[in-house]
Amino acid sequence: MSSRRPVFRHPNLPKNDLGYTRRDYEGLDSTLCAGCGHDSITNAIIQACFELSIEPHRVAKLSGIGCSSKSPAYFLGKSHGINAVHGRMPSVATGANMANKDLLYIGVSGDGDTASIGMGQFVHIVRRNLNMVYIVMNNGCYGLTKGQDSATADKGSSSRKGRPNPFEAIDLCETAVQTGAGFVARGFSGDKEQLVPLLKAAMGHRGFALVDVISPCVTFNNTPASTKSYHWARDHMEATATFDFIPSRQEITTDYVEGATQNVTLHDGSVIRLHKTDNSFDVTQRWSSLEAMEQCREKGQILTGILHVNETLKDTHDILETTDKPLNTLTEKDLCPGNQVLTKISENYR
């Protein structure tokens, strides 16, 4: 019996700008079911962080409860990590982000953790535009508790139990656009070619970035009648546009045809370049994004890719006008204005 991953890696593993190999971004061995989509997303996160040369110790991983929420253990083993109560990851993320705004916050949640028990927390963290990447590993069920339908399960879709889901589904991407998210994207665990750049773009965005990833649960929800199965996702995937993610350090050289291409420059200077087939879609407009998603929904398609970007929004710290320095670095000297000032303030209230 093995299961423990061998110590050896490919001898020619490339190094990134920090001199790290992909291996330096790995975590513990996964204990999820063989073939679980969550493991693929984990690997996409590892790849994205490696490619962006992110320093592992500058990352905080956050999650709630669920198979999906276990995955932060499986990537970035040298980063900070907090495993919160079911559905409460947004509050913990908010607190952490308030204390130290200089870290990259990667939240990992499930459709149950987010759209059922955590729905209230979710919409509020979106409205506040907390600077973080929020990844939903969306399998349409509660995997950890044996596959009950979740709030993102499509109406009529049936899991291994075989009973079609009678309720309407929540589309987290639409919800996020409506509640003011500045970056909304959807991917599929079985398509890393699209998913890795989506994650990289989300990490380049400042403010709340939702990446909703269809992530089949092979054990409970990978039936032919499930709309969250590998087959269904492959057959019904429709992309907003193909796109290139151009990191900030890379020079933009290639020419493009005006009209069919839309460039969006992100906060960190990197650029998303969309190559669209349909000119009517404007990724920066809420109405346009919602319209595109609704049209696909009507046709029974799953719209993937970058669904909405708005780089003009203020994040929580900007809105609250906090100081530039992370709060956890402020000393007593910074915080206490001194007797003289305090006395003056007190005078005002006499």
Next chain:
Amino acid sequence: MNPTDINDPEYFHGVIDCQLACPAHTPVPEYIRLIAEKKYADAYMINWESNVFPGILGRICDRPCEPACRRGRVEEKAVAICRLKRVCADNKEDVSGRLPDVSKKKNGKKIALIGGGPASLTVARDLLPMGYKVDLYDDQASAGGFVRSQVPSFRLPEKVLNEEVNVILNMGVTTHLKTYIASLKEFLTRGYDAIFIGTGAPRGRDLDLPGRQAGKLFIHIGIQWLASVQYGHIKKSEKITLVIGGGNTAMDCCRTARRLGGKEVKVIIRGTRENMKASPWEIEDAISEDIPILENLSPIEFVMENDRLKGTMFQRLQPDSDGDPEKVFIPCDEVLLAVGQQNAFPWIEKDTGLVFDDAGRPRVNKITFQSDLAHVFFGGDAAFGPKNVITAVAHGHEAAISIDLFCNGRDLTQRPLPFTTLAGQKMGMKDWMYNSAVSGEERQNVPMAPKVKSIKDRLMEVELGFNPQIGLKESRRCLNCDVQTVFNVKECIECDACVDICPTTCINFLKNGPEEDLRSRLSMPAKNKSQPLYVSDLLPTGRVMVKDEDVCLHCGLCAEKCPTAAWDMQKFTYKPPKAGQR
């Protein structure tokens, strides 16, 4: 690329690097697993079937398998395959009951073997169980060939040699020892159905330099000198001995001279140490026995004084020095020449029907080992020049197949095929019949006899071999390259789990293309062209699965993580063809 045909027996054979590299195609991982289970006799017999001399080869094999070993590509050092072979030979219980029955019933065919080295002995072993009558002729007092007369006892004790040679002789070989065959023409009249010539490459090259004749009492041809030591005619060496040459013979000469009382023994080579022909471990051993290796020196004269050798004059060979080459005089009392070995067939007449090339070698078919005389076969060093024991054994197997086909009036080119099987290894969800965990242990060092003692006694074996504990540790380093990853394209749902788990990034799903292009597009480009790509049929997404076999650890994780069992671990057994098999 076209989908890989895994039913071609050579595909998976190519993945078992060591077995492919072994001239006799010994199933290495199979016997290494048995060592880990302490089934030494089983492991020994697997070796005996393939390479005939496990105890001998477990000590002195040239080890072409080790540079090929996958472990050497994954980390620094190969599995110590050769030393593990010795573990099974040293620790086995009595195997006499497992040896083939030699039927008393003879098939009426008479075969002669000229030369009693490993090639001839292999032919004898392969043919005897089938009822052939086998006569062996050798000019020495005992069979064993160069392994007896040349390989020093401190590397191979006589007891080990005798044991394995006698097993074959006791199968019913009629020996004609101390019998030099002086004429092939005469021999051809003796009425043998087939003759196998395994007379080796018995002539050591000489150096015709000024002083060679005058100094002949002090200057010896290495292989002749080694034989004289082995047979006890030479018991002592002079104070300062120079060994000229950089091959394995030179290493045996210098280490033997040290043991015969040589205070100062030096090896002189024309080139540099990196380019020496000797095996790296032999060079290391010589150096550790205080034998310096002097580089870039070419001998030009043996200098005598008062009828004694005074020293040797060399010219320094410097790659790009201009001006007169520097001369270097090295004083010495004795010189051993180890500058090459040649074939010599003074006993074969020109008009027997055999055809010889300029190097004095007979024309021999590379596959059948048949010569221009239909019933005369060659093998071992006699066929294509000096090589090593395992090559001689491999030749012996092929020649035995040919002799058997020939004696049955069959076409020699219609050779029997290897015997292969593919067997599932699954026991449970994550349970395999082999130990799939990959050990991180480094290559184990072999315990040695204390130098102060071994340097005084040419009969004392230097390497003590692995004890069972070290043997177990080393055997766990084997990656089980015969347990193959078998892909069933119809089951795959393209979930990527195998791609994600594979520690060495072997597995890819991508659009097909020509081999060059595919190799460059893999997530880790497949630069080692000697290793195959395993390509599947088309998948539903229009892609193909491409696995680079190069650094696969055979850890089975892809199969453990595959939700549909599209990957399976299956043990591939490859038994090379044998004489008598059709």
